[in-house]
Amino acid sequence: MTGKRIVVLGGAGFLGSHLCERLLEDGAAEVISIDNFSTGSERNLAELPRFGRFQSLRHDITAPLHIRGPVDYVFNMASPASPLDSMQLPIETLRVGSLGTENGLLLARDKDAVFLQASTSEIYGNPLVHPQREEYWGNVNPTGPRSCYEEARRYGEALVSAYRRTHGVQTRIARIFNTYGPRMRLEDGHVVPTFVGQALRGEDFTVFGDGSQTRSFCYVSDVIEGLVRLALSDCTEPVNLGNPREMTILQLAEAVRQVHGGSSRVLFQPLPRDEPRQRRPDITRARMVLDWEPYVSLEEGLLSTFAWFRKVTSRRTPRHEDGLASAPL
Structure with a gap:
């Protein structure tokens, strides 16, 4: 460029x-x-x-x-x-x-x-x-x-x-x-900032359905x-x-807990209508055409994400502009 x-x-x-x-x-x-x-x-x-x-x-x-x-x-x-x-x-x-x-x-x-x-x-x-x-x-x-x-x-x-x-x-x-990563909004409804925000506030994790639905982060x-x-x-x-490493939402919650520490539990809520049950990209075309594949691990990425959110939330009073509205993704 x-x-x-x-x-x-x-x-x-x-x-x-x-x-x-x-x-x-x-x-x-x-x-x-x-x-x-x-x-x-x-x-x-x-x-x-x-x-x-x-x-x-x-x-x-x-x-x-x-x-x-x-x-x-x-x-x-x-x-x-x-x-x-x-x-x-x-x-x-x-x-x-x-x-x-x-x-x-x-x-x-x-x-x-x-x-x-x-x-x-x-x-x-x-x-x-x-x-x-x-x-x-x-x-x-x-x-x-x-x-x-x-x-x-x-x-x-x-x-x-x-x-x-x-x-x-x-x-x-x-x-x-x-x-996911720095500059997301805690209140935007995506699951990673939702869990990160809940962990930082010492709250329990909100999981929709039984948490067996999968995503790739x-x-x-x-x-x-x-x-x-x-x-x-x-x-x-x-x-x-996207990252072809697939995991359940419950596994993501556990990964967030492991990175942050704490004793957050999981609270289950009804699964929203039309919630996708599985998501994992086949990145064969990206590998062949672009010589591309992800290399940042989830654990490494979560550490950077937590560090950024700690920095920006420390400048605010609790929940200011970042009140959480739970959503499935």
């Missing part, structure tokens, strides 16, 4: 801000973050101006995008990214996945830039195939409580593919599985590495980015 001018849609979010930082570290000529801060945070970008080649623009990408000068890459990281966020912002989620994605594609078309769509494992829904390969079409309830996010992301992939076929836009599609730096490699490749097919 050395010498390239890059636009990151949703650059103030968890993944978006890490991507901006990585691109600047790699020598990008300029990185422009565009975010309306509905779920992203200015705090995530606080350290980036030190590079001197960074701009942060407050803008809702469902409105047209106008960037002066050349653009080499457009990364679309914009969307509420957790079931809790998307259920609280269902119309906004659908709009950013449709209008927002198209505005990003129009920018890439007009600038002759590479467009990378950060899609998600949620397009597989509650999968009937395990592990999930990119050829699998998914099992999604189009009117269920999770549908606004799942269908927005599926539509986004269709739109990206249509712009590649019709307008010749250079497109890439990353299907990102559960990712990938540390943020590994995912960012995959995104950069995908953008630099010529692969136009979707690529899974």
Whole structure:
């Protein structure tokens, strides 16, 4: 990415801000973050101006995008990214996945830039195939409580593919599985920050169902590495980015307890509707095409995540801005 001018849609979010930082570290000529801060945070970008080649623009990408000068890459990281966020912002989620994605594609078309769509494992829904390969079409309830996010992301992939076929836009599609690390929000509903927040507060772990549902957790730096490699490749097919190490939610709770210590117990709550029972990426394509696979262990990643949350929560009164609303993922 050395010498390239890059636009990151949703650059103030968890993944978006890490991507901006990585691109600047790699020598990008300029990185422009565009975010309306509905779920992203200015705090995530606080350290980036030190590079001197960074701009942060407050803008809702469902409105047209106008960037002066050349653009080499457009990364679309914009969307509420957790079931809790998307259920609280269902119309906004659908709009950013449709209008927002198209505005990003129009920018890439007009600038002759590479467009990378950060899609998600949620397009597989509650999968009937395990592990999930990119050829699998998914099992999604189009009117269920999770549908606004799942269908927005599926539509986004269709739109990206249509712009590649019709307008010749250079497109890439990353299907990102559960990712965790610094800059997540304790209150966003994902299971890792939920458990970390509960451990830090000395609370019991909230587990939905019997905890036997499985997930695969990938540390943020590994995912960012995959995104950069995908953008630099010529692969136009979707690529899974995630950690193939699969574990139950109960096993995750035990891992968090082992890293943090304490005596938190597990409290069981009813399983939400359409909760996926299994999630594990098949990363054969990523290994073959990108020479990529994750290498940060869960234990190492949890240590870094705990350290970051201890740092940021020590600056606040208890629960300030981080009151936990439990959610399954």
